[in-house]
Amino acid sequence: MNQPTEPKADKSGVRRHNLSLVLRTVHEAGETTRAAVAARVGLTRPAVSSLVEQLLDLGFLVESGKTFSGQAGRPGTVLKPADTGPAGLGVEINVDYVTVRVVDLTGTDRVRRTEHLDNREPEAGDVLARAARVAAEALDAAAERHLVPAGAGLALPGLVCDGTVRQAPNLGWNEVPAEALFGKALTALRPGTAGLPVASDNEANMAALAELWSGSLGDLRTFLYLTGEIGVGGAIVVHGELLRGAHGFAGEIGHLVVDAEGPLCRCGSRGCLEQYAGQAALLAAADAGGVPDLARRAEAAEPRALAALAEAGRMLGRALSAAVNLLDPEAVVLGGIYPRLMPWLTPALAEELADRVVSGLWTPDAERLRPASAATDAARGAAALVLHDILADPLAHTPAPSA
């Protein structure tokens, strides 16, 4: 996959491929030289220089004044990905907030906006219009930094397929054409974004990609990712790839049944995990006003808070024992509200895993439970997905001069 393609039949196709190869190589290195790129990708120096010139002209790369003596050849001018120009716009719409991020080609988060609001009451179209407004404001801030969106990623809390939210029980959405509605609303606010590609996916999938690409997991390539929100989202990563299933609906850990006769869930089933370990259920059980309040009460060893967290941990452990028995992951990564609450969730959670996982690999001290890193979330993953698209084919993402 990382091999250069030598010119054969389709010369422009080959050049496109090699432009991507050079851009990805510079992106991964952070700072490098033409000679080091040539050595790395196996193309000639003149070929690399020509590709680099085009990437400089199009604004994907910049030269710094510095020279750099790498492992290959004479000192050369340092190349870096541009921190202006094409950028990824990531938008997460969740039940009680919208988060927008703009990430530049170096991978740095340049703009971040979060608005807390209840997305359950308004119509789907109005929620998407709200998200578009937050995105438009973020794009204004990005424009001041000379960043132009090359695409938008849309992270949504539900079953997403072909640009449409098939079902999002916690939002009450069914068959909502989210990509189209969001794109239309954004274009109405900022006509320059007309034609901007929008790609949507489940929010847990996006957050898992953010975690995978952040480097914080080291060599970990097979893991489960849980996001604690109003709902509980889940994603499955196997050997570095999202497992999506036959229709893109895999990973619905929040709807694993932990008590068959338990309370009704908005999905129509009973006793789903999110009825115990979702944010709303957990705060209600603890009689807490929010996650920071819950953490304070737990730190003060308030019995009701501790009991609610232990019960949520136990139910997380019960659902995760099923997921671990089925999928045999190396680790479980807990995101959303969970990292802050792990001190009180983990004991009961780890005990359930130790009791119920057949392989015996999930002993309580196995350290296979890990918090998601603070820098990653679904909006970050959605923006990173756009970056991946740019890196895979920069020519397809040349910013329009008017945008």
Added chain:
Amino acid sequence: MNQPTEPKADKSGVRRHNLSLVLRTVHEAGETTRAAVAARVGLTRPAVSSLVEQLLDLGFLVESGKTFSGQAGRPGTVLKPADTGPAGLGVEINVDYVTVRVVDLTGTDRVRRTEHLDNREPEAGDVLARAARVAAEALDAAAERHLVPAGAGLALPGLVCDGTVRQAPNLGWNEVPAEALFGKALTALRPGTAGLPVASDNEANMAALAELWSGSLGDLRTFLYLTGEIGVGGAIVVHGELLRGAHGFAGEIGHLVVDAEGPLCRCGSRGCLEQYAGQAALLAAADAGGVPDLARRAEAAEPRALAALAEAGRMLGRALSAAVNLLDPEAVVLGGIYPRLMPWLTPALAEELADRVVSGLWTPDAERLRPASAATDAARGAAALVLHDILADPLAHTPAPSA
């Protein structure tokens, strides 16, 4: 993957690859000609003829007297995979039986032996020696048909990794080096099998491969496979590949918890699926003497039999709803004792899936529940795995003249 490799540096490596390519092409076609093979694989006629001569000499292919006018060129002599010579030996050791199959290069089952015996009481070494005895007898029958084993596949009801059964709760095995013990026992009985490669895996994985390769699933490439035995085994196939997880332990559907406070399971947990839908649990609940007896009682509408089957179906549905929510498969294939019992298991099972699967795709009439085909089982899969190895590198499986 199916492209021919043109001679470059390692000539013998290229020839090995092309021998495999030609043998696989003939195997898939069943009957074909040199010209058709050449057209299919994109090698020259003389190159294909040379490869075919070698495969004929080594006994992997035979010519029939017939000529065959295919889509390419003049009528040619018909080539077929040999139905003598290298064969796959498949051995399934389960809790209450051992099944051995010998499958020839055409894919035909040539010898089949099943011995019903209780494998829970004896030591692991004795159970493997018993299985070796059944295998040795099957090899005698195979030798009369001029078939020589090129390898053995060993299907085992537990967590299998690196030739060792890490844990098989229903056999009471822990850390049993099954491949080595089986190979030694077989060699003691039939010295000609010394050095025979043995490959082991979980029995549900082997049975799922048998089903996948049998062609009976049509285009279905993403499915769950359940085997009802004393235990309940499970396998996950995603886009035509077994999902094995980080350590090879994925697919343990039998130990999904369906009632957290339910009866103790031999795995150490409580309320595992197999405590309700495993063969022993089901027969005890129905007060039946065996699966045929249970089916007879159900056909006679005996209330206790119907209630036991409905309860097993409900628990299967509960566990499968978790697996379907996590994995989003196209279908669930039920093997082992289940196909015979599906008329009584399916109603409650399908109802649970309809109630609990979030995507709403698993309506009771969705026909996503299917019986495994009668011709496939874990022993068949184990033998087929050997065939795949032969087809992938025939030169590595040239039968020793003395074997």
